[in-house]
Amino acid sequence: MAFSSVVTDVVVIGNRRLAFGTFTNGAATDSGGDVTTGLKYVSWFVPLFTSHLGSEAPKVTLNSASAGKVNIVTSDAVDGNWIAMGI
Numbered sequence: 544m545a546f547s548s549v550v551t552d553v554v555v556i557g558n559r560r561l562a563f564g565t566f567t568n569g570a571a572t573d574s575g576g577d578v579t580t581g582l583k584y585v586s587w588f589v590p591l592f593t594s595h596l597g598s599e600a601p602k603v604t605l606n607s608a609s610a611g612k613v614n615i616v617t618s619d620a621v622d623g624n625w626i627a628m629g630i
Contacts, residue, residue: 545569545573545576546566546567546568546569546573546575546576546577546615547566547567547569547576548564548565548566548567548576548577548578548579548625549564549565549566550562550563550564550579550580550581551563551564551565552564553581553582558630559586559628559629559630560581560582560628560629560630561626561627561628562580562581562582562626562627562628562629563624563625563626564578564580564624564625565622565623565624565625566578566590566615566622566623566624566625567622568615568617568618568619568620568621568622569620572619573619573620574616574617574618574619575601575602575614575615575616575617576614576615577612577613577614577615578612578613578614578615578625578627579611579612580611580612580613580625580627580629581611582611582627582629582630583610583611583629583630584606584610584611584629584630585605585606585610585611585612585613585627585628585629586605586628586629586630587605587627587628587629588603588605588613588625588626588627589625589626589627590603590615590617590623590624590625591623591624591625591626592621592622592623593622593623593624594620594621594622594623599617599618601615601616601617601621602615602616602617603615603616604616611629613625613627
């Protein structure tokens with residue numbers, strides 16, 4: 544199974560949006576992928592691991608492939624939640 548992500552909810556706070564979701568870095572050969580946040584521009588992003596305690600810290604690139612996407616590079620077979628703020 545390849546890297547996948549899901550947006551669970553987007554909440555409007557003033558003139559900003561707060562998006563929540565999950566990601567799965569499924570296969571043993573995967574090293575990450577793009578999270579489509581549902582935002583046009585991401586100001587900040589926080590990944591939270593729900594598996595593999597002690598995993599190395601992920602590398603996160605905001606607005607990577609296009610505005611609103613975040614690229615995560617992490618260990619293989621890591622699952623987690625994420626939260627992002629932007630517009």
